[in-house]
Amino acid sequence: MSDTYREKLMLAIALVLAAIYLFPLYWMYITALKSGSAMFATPPAFWPTDPQWQIYGQVWESRNMGRYIWNSVVIALGAVTVITVLGVGCAYVLARYRNVWVDIGLFLILMLQVLPASLMITPIFVGFSQVGLLEYPRLAVILAIAAKSMPFFVVLVRATFMSVPQELEEAALVDGNSRIGAFFSIVLPLARNGILVSAILIFMQAFGEFVYSKSIIQAIELQPASVGLNSFMGPNTNEWNNIMAYATIYVTPILAIFVLLQRRIVSGLTSGALK
Amino acid sequence: MTPQIEFSGVNKYYGAYHALKNVELSIKKGSFTALVGPSGCGKSTLLRSLAGLESISSGTLKIAGDVMNKVPPRKRDVAMVFQSYALYPHMTVEENLTYSLRIRGTPKAEARKAAEEVAATTGLSHLLGRYPRELSGGQRQRVAMSRAIIRHPKAFLFDEPLSNLDAALRVHMRKEIRALHDRLGATSVYVTHDQIEAMTMADHVVVMRAGVIEQQGRPLDLYDRPVNKFVAGFIGSPAMNFLPAVGSEDGRSLVVDVGAPQTVPISTNVEPGRKVIAGIRPEHISVVAADSGLMRVAVSVVESTGSMSYITTATRPELAIVETGRTDVSAGDLIGLSFAPQSVHVFDAGTEERIG
Ligand SMILES: Nc1ncnc2c1ncn2[C@@H]1O[C@H](COP(=O)(O)OP(=O)(O)OP(=O)(O)O)[C@@H](O)[C@H]1O
Numbered sequence A: 001m002s003d004t005y006r007e008k009l010m011l012a013i014a015l016v017l018a019a020i021y022l023f024p025l026y027w028m029y030i031t032a033l034k035s036g037s038a039m040f041a042t043p044p045a046f047w048p049t050d051p052q053w054q055i056y057g058q059v060w061e062s063r064n065m066g067r068y069i070w071n072s073v074v075i076a077l078g079a080v081t082v083i084t085v086l087g088v089g090c091a092y093v094l095a096r097y098r099n100v101w102v103d104i105g106l107f108l109i110l111m112l113q114v115l116p117a118s119l120m121i122t123p124i125f126v127g128f129s130q131v132g133l134l135e136y137p138r139l140a141v142i143l144a145i146a147a148k149s150m151p152f153f154v155v156l157v158r159a160t161f162m163s164v165p166q167e168l169e170e171a172a173l174v175d176g177n178s179r180i181g182a183f184f185s186i187v188l189p190l191a192r193n194g195i196l197v198s199a200i201l202i203f204m205q206a207f208g209e210f211v212y213s214k215s216i217i218q219a220i221e222l223q224p225a226s227v228g229l230n231s232f233m234g235p236n237t238n239e240w241n242n243i244m245a246y247a248t249i250y251v252t253p254i255l256a257i258f259v260l261l262q263r264r265i266v267s268g269l270t271s272g273a274l275k
Numbered sequence B: 001m002t003p004q005i006e007f008s009g010v011n012k013y014y015g016a017y018h019a020l021k022n023v024e025l026s027i028k029k030g031s032f033t034a035l036v037g038p039s040g041c042g043k044s045t046l047l048r049s050l051a052g053l054e055s056i057s058s059g060t061l062k063i064a065g066d067v068m069n070k071v072p073p074r075k076r077d078v079a080m081v082f083q084s085y086a087l088y089p090h091m092t093v094e095e096n097l098t099y100s101l102r103i104r105g106t107p108k109a110e111a112r113k114a115a116e117e118v119a120a121t122t123g124l125s126h127l128l129g130r131y132p133r134e135l136s137g138g139q140r141q142r143v144a145m146s147r148a149i150i151r152h153p154k155a156f157l158f159d160e161p162l163s164n165l166d167a168a169l170r171v172h173m174r175k176e177i178r179a180l181h182d183r184l185g186a187t188s189v190y191v192t193h194d195q196i197e198a199m200t201m202a203d204h205v206v207v208m209r210a211g212v213i214e215q216q217g218r219p220l221d222l223y224d225r226p227v228n229k230f231v232a233g234f235i236g237s238p239a240m241n242f243l244p245a246v247g248s249e250d251g252r253s254l255v256v257d258v259g260a261p262q263t264v265p266i267s268t269n270v271e272p273g274r275k276v277i278a279g280i281r282p283e284h285i286s287v288v289a290a291d292s293g294l295m296r297v298a299v300s301v302v303e304s305t306g307s308m309s310y311i312t313t314a315t316r317p318e319l320a321i322v323e324t325g326r327t328d329v330s331a332g333d334l335i336g337l338s339f340a341p342q343s344v345h346v347f348d349a350g351t352e353e354r355i356g
């Protein structure tokens, strides 16, 4: 088998897989634009003949999406802030000190990552209700998400810190800086990309978070878009085009961020991972 | 005068590993001290303890008379040049140079002026705006040096600063560093595993092995009177020849074994029958006609660089001989060897310590 032939075959396989993987997304976009009858036509149309653009405005108004999206943004930003502020220091320590306790700590952190949200929610709910955190449901969700996503962030950022040579820090110490000064003026700027990328990944996770928000936030006016989407879908729903329009409005900004930053994200992930 | 740097009874443990063993070292102000030894002997550990990057486990370390044991690096006022140069990648050359000044709150204009002055002396003036990744290896090396000399520290510490450069540049930088040291009137401690660097640059050479200082002194004293077989073999290039030998009846000569026993005169007293090691430097042996001289040996290899000829004998153990200029000896010849009795170093076969 010649090399070019092999390459073409690989490319074809990749395209087929990508198509399968992206099909639901494609279906979401075109269903949103279909009219009620076109939606249930057999065979289904793969391209809307009469796109219903006004649907976005209607859904935005009728579902009060502005409020939902705002809540999602508040929760995601809150979680990213908590995780970044606490996680960067943690990752740095885990990157710079090597001993048995650090290894045990790292192992426990990775263990946390394994536990599913649906399992964690019961103890979290009970605990939060006891300390009265449920009075502030968005804060409670922020803390729960932070606890859930922190390990992922710490592991990624630790790898970034490990790729910053220790000698640079030592040079800064000998040059007259303190440990903290060296961290802020040398290590942090060099790890900035990795931290940014990890924070963006966390933001995207938190923006779509559902389990904790659904369980903890009862008041509709505080619920994020993920919960709003869920309550849109009753048992006998047939307004799929409206739901898909909602989903489109919800995910397109995140997709756009990802596409814009994808080169940086991928290089950030690997440059941290390789060293 | 109090020494600029003083280690007394310094020990360093990494867990159970004893990395520095009872180090006694005193470094005079304005001197250039080289630390040499094989890989892993503790040179970097000693230097890093001096900079405060490692803490010592016991003993005292003084800089300019003040005890430094618990003082953090930033308060020791030393400058260090790392083997990897450790230039800050996100800063321009100028920012790299002025980093230490900016931390101390030197005004911008003043720092800039200092950077320009230093850059002028190290030939970096046209590179001040570049980032380290845009420089060649030699230029990076200069930036690392300049960053050290921009303030006037109590001591300069170098950890193998030339090992990433090619041979020609290394020889050139050797002279430059030494000239810089003299011009600044600095106190320098220079780590290298290259004994030629140590011998040519330093006033004071410290030879280490496995965390122990084996010998220290002026370069030529180490060359002339190594205290043990290790130092004798480490200092000098090509390395000294070592031959098993026993003291002969008269006490003033040795019977060496190079396949066949041969008697050679020495300048010290060795008890008859004592097992020793005779050491003789390749450059102290001269080639004479086969029927004269102290030994008769066969030649196995002759290598010539034009200015030097390196002869290896077919004896067991082999002997290395260096002759200046060209030689008409070729492989397979029988030659005679001669050397002065004073040029034979005698070491005890058991302890490997010098005798006499
Ligand atoms: N952080 C550490 N933890 C444990 N052992 C260490 C540590 N740093 C150094 N060592 C050990 O201490 C010994 C001395 O190391 P050091 O780096 O001082 O050697 P060196 O003389 O500089 O060698 P080289 O010429 O290879 O640089 C080595 O055996 C090394 O394994």
Ligand SMILES: [Mg+2]
Pocket (backbone or CB within 6 Å): B043, B044, B045, B159
């Ligand atoms: Mg070293």
